Amino acid sequence: MAKISRLSGFPELLPSGRVIEQHILDTAREIFELHGFLSLETRAVEPVEQMQRDGEIDKEIYVLRRLQATADEADLGLGLHFDLTVPFARYVLEHAAALEFPLRRYQIQKVWRGERPQEGRFREFTQADIDVVGKDSLAFHHEVEMAVVMSSLLASLPIPRAVIQVNNRKLAEGFYLGVGATDTQRVLRAIDKLDKIGPDRVRVLLETEAGLTPAAAAKCLALAAISTPDATFVDQVRALDVRNDLLDQGLSELSAVVTGANAERPGSVVADLRIARGLDYYTGTVYETQLVGFEAAGSISSGGRYDDLASDAKQSYPGVGISLGVTRLVSILIAKGLVTASRAVPSAVLVAVADEASRAASELVARQLRRRGIACEVAPSADKFGKQIRYADRRAIPYVWFPASAAEGTAGDTVKDIRSGDQVDADAATWQPPLEDLKPKVFATADTSTASKESS
RNA sequence: GUGCUCGUAGUUCAACGGUAGAGCGCAGCCUUGUGGUGGCUGAUGUUGCGGGUUCGAAUCCCGUCGGGCACCCCA
Structure with a gap:
């Protein structure tokens, strides 16, 4: 049960x-x-x-x-x-x-x-x-x-x-x-x-x-x-x-x-x-x-x-x-x-925070995404990126957004699909996730014939 | 409302009346700001609650509260 x-x-x-x-x-x-x-x-x-x-x-x-x-x-x-x-x-x-x-x-x-x-x-x-x-x-x-x-x-x-x-x-x-x-x-x-x-x-x-x-x-x-x-x-x-x-x-x-x-x-x-x-x-x-x-x-x-x-x-x-x-x-x-x-949270994207000083930059990314209807949240703390990715992974948030960082020396923003590990350059003004990732998907579990065994 | 049954760590479950434990999960480290696998280390309990029996109770008894099941009825 x-x-x-x-x-x-x-x-x-x-x-x-x-x-x-x-x-x-x-x-x-x-x-x-x-x-x-x-x-x-x-x-x-x-x-x-x-x-x-x-x-x-x-x-x-x-x-x-x-x-x-x-x-x-x-x-x-x-x-x-x-x-x-x-x-x-x-x-x-x-x-x-x-x-x-x-x-x-x-x-x-x-x-x-x-x-x-x-x-x-x-x-x-x-x-x-x-x-x-x-x-x-x-x-x-x-x-x-x-x-x-x-x-x-x-x-x-x-x-x-x-x-x-x-x-x-x-x-x-x-x-x-x-x-x-x-x-x-x-x-x-x-x-x-x-x-x-x-x-x-x-x-x-x-x-x-x-x-x-x-x-x-x-x-x-x-x-x-x-x-x-x-x-x-x-x-x-x-x-x-x-x-x-x-x-x-x-x-x-x-x-x-x-x-x-x-x-x-x-x-x-x-x-x-x-x-x-x-x-x-x-x-x-x-x-x-x-x-x-x-x-x-x-x-x-x-x-x-x-x-x-x-x-x-x-x-x-x-x-x-x-x-x-x-x-x-x-x-x-x-x-x-x-x-x-597919996930229990609405967020399709977690915007990472490099350090607390640059939180505003991450919030700006989030605003740009939200303006185009992409549900997202900003990382709660500027932990090591590994922890921030894990935060997303635990919640099955499919994408983590890394704002450009002077400290890192990166030129532009990147977004990572944490399921595949693919990380690509991205612009918060135009980037669009695949439609199926936009909202949590609810689907029938593949093998329903064995599912009844998990009833208790 | 009636009957039966069960209550142990966050969770799933162990522990003959004799020191409360394991798996999973969680936290930290290996790991140098990019996770998942792996390894090592660690934290966590008024044994639902109250009483009784006993040298000693998670264990036995009584009560109580809570969960589950059946009756009744229904989405």
Whole structure:
């Protein structure tokens, strides 16, 4: 396990890890904006009752309280938000008059959940959400779009292949109703445990807690076993011989998402009828995402369609969204050694200092480089050049700049590529490093098949 | 919140109840103002914390705090 936290569940990255995280954040912003999503941020704090959409999640909310609160203000009724979707729904309702619909927004913020942390699960973590919210109605094609945008983002990152698994609440609920279930939420929660406890124990749950007949339970398990990379799941579901209008609607929606998304981004999406999602406000398409080869780490991106999350008496704002678990993804990449950063500092150049008397000359070089967008720093002390080179080497700064020195008798400046050892004459007004050296590069570690061995 | 497990140098880990050590890293020197490899030398610990048993505790016991894992739930 990578050592990334001292306070359990509140991760703090080392500089090399932060470079990786920042690359993901930058890429997310770029891809989201490329698809026309505007940026929003909501406050970190929400009224607790606003967030209580799901009974199970209540106990995970961190409550806000002043240290020296008096008795009458002891309970402010405020808590740190545990996701970005619910606060966004609140924001939409509050500012609806000033917003244009359909509203396409992305939101990258920290969220807090009071769970017991373990690998890939934190108490403080960053989510990168996109949502599209309509007024009164929201066109179905946005449910395809969410998968396409997220797939596009994941494909832009130096990470193992990711597959978005899609299911549909209407399909599942319609099917459950069709086999005689009365509490579809119970069935859903039982099915959600398939990965964890296996079909046999799920069958018991279905028959006892959800009250299904053995035949109905068997059909629900058969449904959950269906997974296809295309729309052929429809025939497999039909073969189970369950009739229900909601089911039919779900089938056509899910096949539209799978075929639509895969038409744009082949292989990005699979229909997986086992995907349930715990949150109960989803009403249509639901998404989960696994990193191929690292399925045990859990979903790195999830979301779904919701119709009633942002609604008041007069108006409803149905939406669909998907969220990238940035912190989880980064923790997997670091723990498994899947991604490497070329350097942890922004500097492309270290400007050496011959002696303290000539520091100004080195600062001038740095200014000239910075004026042209070349990140650089000046050596902290006028040590022997060997030490200054080592300073750069330790930080993987690729170039060391030696200003002309009267003491040395050198006529002009030189710059040394400390990886190759090549040292050439250079002019701070014109010298340019290769593009790939300008900024820290984040790239997939070459041999990812052996990387998993370094996981601990 | 429940259960299990682990806490020794910066780090990874040793040490039967009997003097706290090694690798890596770090610092210095060989190296003459240009590093990396190599050689030599050196520094660093309230053994998480508090109590108990014992002639003697890193080691055994109790408590506590912290880490990890599983349950729960989820990005």
